Amino acid sequence: MPNLLQIDALRExxxxxxxxxxxxxxxxxxxxKRSTYEIKNLFAVSGTNDxxxxxxxxxxxxxxxxxxxxxxxxxxxCKSLTNNQLSLYLDDYYDRVITSIYRHGGEIEKIIGDxxxxxxxxxxxxxxKSDLFIKADSCAKDxxxxxxxxxxEVKIAxxxxxxxxxxxxxxxxPEYTMIGKPxxxxxxxxxxxxxxxxxxxHVSQYDGMACCQEGVYKYSQSIIHSYWNKSGxxxxxxxxxxxTFIKRFSCTYKT
Amino acid sequence: MANLDLIKRLNEQxxxxxxxxxxxxxxxINEAIDPNKLEKALPNxxxxxxxxxxxxxxxGLPANVSLLFIDVCSFSTRFIDLDGESIATxxxxxxxxxxxxxxxYGGEIDKIIGDxxxxxxxxxxxxxDTKANIKKANDCAKEIIEATEGKAYSSKVAFHSGTINYFKxxxxxxKEFTMIGKPxxxxxxxxxVSLDERVNYYDETPIRDFYKERxxxxxSGNSSTIKAEWTHWEHTLPNLKGVDFKRYYSIIxxx
Numbered sequence: 145m146p147n148l149l150q151i152d153a154l155r156e157x158x159x160x161x162x163x164x165x166x167x168x169x170x171x172x173x174x175x176x177k178r179s180t181y182e183i184k185n186l187f188a189v190s191g192t193n194d195x196x197x198x199x200x201x202x203x204x205x206x207x208x209x210x211x212x213x214x215x216x217x218x219x220x221x222c223k224s225l226t227n228n229q230l231s232l233y234l235d236d237y238y239d240r241v242i243t244s245i246y247r248h249g250g251e252i253e254k255i256i257g258d259x260x261x262x263x264x265x266x267x268x269x270x271x272x273k274s275d276l277f278i279k280a281d282s283c284a285k286d287x288x289x290x291x292x293x294x295x296x297e298v299k300i301a302x303x304x305x306x307x308x309x310x311x312x313x314x315x316x317x318p319e320y321t322m323i324g325k326p327x328x329x330x331x332x333x334x335x336x337x338x339x340x341x342x343x344x345x346h347v348s349q350y351d352g353m354a355c356c357q358e359g360v361y362k363y364s365q366s367i368i369h370s371y372w373n374k375s376g377x378x379x380x381x382x383x384x385x386x387x388t389f390i391k392r393f394s395c396t397y398k399t
Numbered sequence: 400m401a402n403l404d405l406i407k408r409l410n411e412q413x414x415x416x417x418x419x420x421x422x423x424x425x426x427x428i429n430e431a432i433d434p435n436k437l438e439k440a441l442p443n444x445x446x447x448x449x450x451x452x453x454x455x456x457x458x459g460l461p462a463n464v465s466l467l468f469i470d471v472c473s474f475s476t477r478f479i480d481l482d483g484e485s486i487a488t489x490x491x492x493x494x495x496x497x498x499x500x501x502x503x504y505g506g507e508i509d510k511i512i513g514d515x516x517x518x519x520x521x522x523x524x525x526x527x528d529t530k531a532n533i534k535k536a537n538d539c540a541k542e543i544i545e546a547t548e549g550k551a552y553s554s555k556v557a558f559h560s561g562t563i564n565y566f567k568x569x570x571x572x573x574k575e576f577t578m579i580g581k582p583x584x585x586x587x588x589x590x591x592v593s594l595d596e597r598v599n600y601y602d603e604t605p606i607r608d609f610y611k612e613r614x615x616x617x618x619s620g621n622s623s624t625i626k627a628e629w630t631h632w633e634h635t636l637p638n639l640k641g642v643d644f645k646r647y648y649s650i651i652x653x654x
Binding site: 218235325327335336380381 | 487
């Protein structure tokens with residue numbers, strides 16, 4: 145991913161707030177099999193914004209913030225559910241999480257069962273890095289608050305870095321695979337993430353930002369208030385990761 | 400996944416015969432972005448694949464499967480300098496090596512995440528018993544290690560088995576089935592500690608039992624004349640979230 149068909153279908157269902165318009169996704173989807181040169185020309189001739197083309201077709205490197213959101217203890221929770229119950233359970237989960245992601249301008253990179261990886265950054269958002277962190281932080285906090293106390297409590301891994309979108313040449317399957325070390329690091333971080341927390345590497349710029357300081361956060365969609373508490377450094381040993389410490393920013397209560 | 404379009408396309412490209420290949424209708428991309436067409440197409444496709452496929456995909460019957468998570472050793476760090484075109488070529492060549500081996504042993508592709516390939520040996524794609532599926536996955540894993548060792552595509556394999564369900568994903572990709580179950584979490588965690596150019600598997604699983612039987616068989620012969628082609632090494636697992644196993648093994652090829 146990003147899989148253009150999935151992005152397009154999700155946008156039909158949920159309202160998104162980012163730079164990329166549905167018509168740009170459609171134009172790229174419909175011409176996926178064409179060469180990069182032809183696609184560039186098509187965008188130029190139709191006067192369509194070519195940001196998507198620059199990142200997806202010309203492989204311009206993108207500095208992004210990523211969230212990996214998944215349900216804590218999902219395998220155990222879903223064990224007792226019938227397929228129909230599981231379907232309802234996950235549909236409700238997707239509705240609540242994807243709505244929050246889109247509200248803050250994020251885009252869906254990949255859905256693996258209960259695991260949702262989303263991107264804040266190019267080509268979907270052109271904000272400064274600090275603003276990308278602020279959007280990802282608000283999204284992560286909203287998701288944690290939304291689901292805290294329900295049967296779908298989540299843990300979130302937050303990471304950032306340079307990625308590239310590689311064009312999957314599969315016919316009829318317009319997918320651009322995100323590649324780069326930050327993605328491996330995000331997967332590893334997810335493996336040690338804790339419930340109702342935003343988990344990040346201690347060296348992250350996020351750690352020093354105002355949005356990552358202990359205190360009260362007001363949920364974007366209602367008058368719910370929450371309190372967030374930061375852990376000290378936690379030692380981890382993660383293969384393929386240069387850092388050995390992470391931190392956890394946890395929602396300790398909501399009103 | 401399993402995404403039926405992807406499976407069909409790969410089946411065609413690498414010459415595999417399957418009900419999915421013959422029964423799934425691929426839409427043009429213009430048609431594919433019309434969700435009404437896909438929603439109608441899915442039940443028709445499932446019905447023509449036979450009751451086995453309908454049972455697992457439509458009714459979510461539990462499936463006892465063997466899983467392989469194959470990926471290139473240190474891909475993110477070794478190939479950080481490749482440009483988009485070179486990465487595309489690299490992946491194409493890598494898939495050309497690995498996917499035919501998976502198909503040779505009856506496996507099916509569940510997911511491709513850049514250099515990571517998750518494949519399934521079991522229902523509805525294979526109708527053998529658990530032990531036979533483990534054997535096929537074992538043969539496949541070892542052949543992949545042999546075919547890639549010392550080369551640019553040098554790989555590692557995480558090997559696991561257990562019961563999963565296929566859940567019909569309604570988020571937009573209407574022909575996609577997400578595999579759900581604890582074995583999936585466990586294989587992702589195993590991949591995170593897997594050793595390069597080895598097949599890695601957990602202790603106290605049917606896979607360990609399968610190997611113990613084979614090792615016992617070899618040892619009962621004349622050991623002085625047997626030169627083992629593969630050696631099993633025992634390792635202590637670090638604390639992996641959601642994983643109850645304490646130890647894992649890696650199998651190294653004695654070149």
